Amino acid sequence: MVKVKIVGALGYGGVGIVELLLQHPEAKITALVDVEEVGQPLSAIYPHLTGFCDLPVVAADDPRALEPADVIFYATPDGVGMKLAPGEIAHGARVVDYSGDFRFTTPDAYAEYARRIGRTAPHASPQLFGNNAYGLAELHRTEIRQAKIVGNPGCFAVSCILGLAPAMQAGLVEPFSVICDCKTGVSGAGKKPSPAFHFPARHDQVNAYKLAGHQHVCEVERELGLLAGREVRVTFTSHVVPIVRGILSTLYGTLTRNITEAELMALYKDFYRESPFVRIFPSAAAPGTMQVRSTNFCNLTVSVDSRVNRLRIVSCIDNLMKGQAGSALQNMNLLCGLPETLGLLRPGCYP
Secondary structure: OEEEEEEOOOOHHHHHHHHHHOOOOOEEEEEEEOOOOOOOEHHHHOHHHOOOOOOEEEOOOOHHHHOOOOEEEEOOOOOOHHHHHHHHHHOOOEEEEOOOOOOOOOHHHHHHHHHHHOOOOOOOOHHHOOOEEEOOHHHHHHHHHHOOEEEOOOHHHHHHHHHHHHHHHOOOEOOOOEEEEEEEOHHHHOOOOOHHHOHHHHOOOOEEEOOOOOOOHHHHHHHHHHHHOOOOOEEEEEEEOOOOOOEEEEEEEEEOOOOOHHHHHHHHHHHOOOOOOEEEEOOOOOOOOHHHOOOOOEEEEEEEEOOOOEEEEEEEEOOOHHHHHHHHHHHHHHHOOOOOOOOOOOOOOOO
16 A cells, blocks of 8 residues: 655645545545644534544654555645755655645756746755656656656646647647637635635626736746747736636637647647547537636647637646646556556546
């Protein structure tokens, strides 16, 4: 059994990985660590887990939190994992970090991301660059299997990169023509309350935000640039819509050559032939977030607007699953030499 410790167990990302691990046949949760509700059973905070996970929340210095584990999940904000991961790795653990601390494999790449989120302090563990991997399994399985620490990807980045990767690798899209128009549910803001997400302020409200530059753009441009073999720049707009969970990204790019929808479908299906969590649909499909809710799937609807010579992809994920805890478990499976789909291959619920 894989012994697992979850740091930041009380947030949406923490409880999300708990829910998944409870159904995982090869994993055992050994410690739930947080700074709040210490001593309380997790099921007292999240009653739906009563009888499933009654483990107490412990402080970071509690002996139970200090016991060795095989895999550590840091469901924590930026700046936490980079300080704590070296000690865990020194004791033989492998790490999956939800934040941006280890999504970048060089100091310069991390510095650009840090600038976007307003962090001025240098990276606390630059010696780990080169031992880390970007945790988008569909593109980096080999690196993830060999890594000591995996930087879980940003939720918007997952939807955009998976939606555009086949086209960029095939040289189908002009590299400076990409537009990412993205909508996310309110849970993307996390568990901490704020006036902007108070029900009266959120209900019946759709708004764009971070127009000055969203931090996930760093990941999107880097990954698409690697696939294209040249610099890529995207126009990225994020919106909050009044749903709880889900991301729908509509992705556009100017085509470099004529291609039919049937040819595009074939290209995408071939690219993702070994990626069980990516499903490809024709333009006649009705894309939406409900079809991926509570699952680790990414649904891609592909189309060609030949009238204006433009590619159009609609990418749907659950931001808390494929955009967070689902990808984290997928990465754990790869780190531990387990089947990639273990504990994850399930439909959602309807309606």
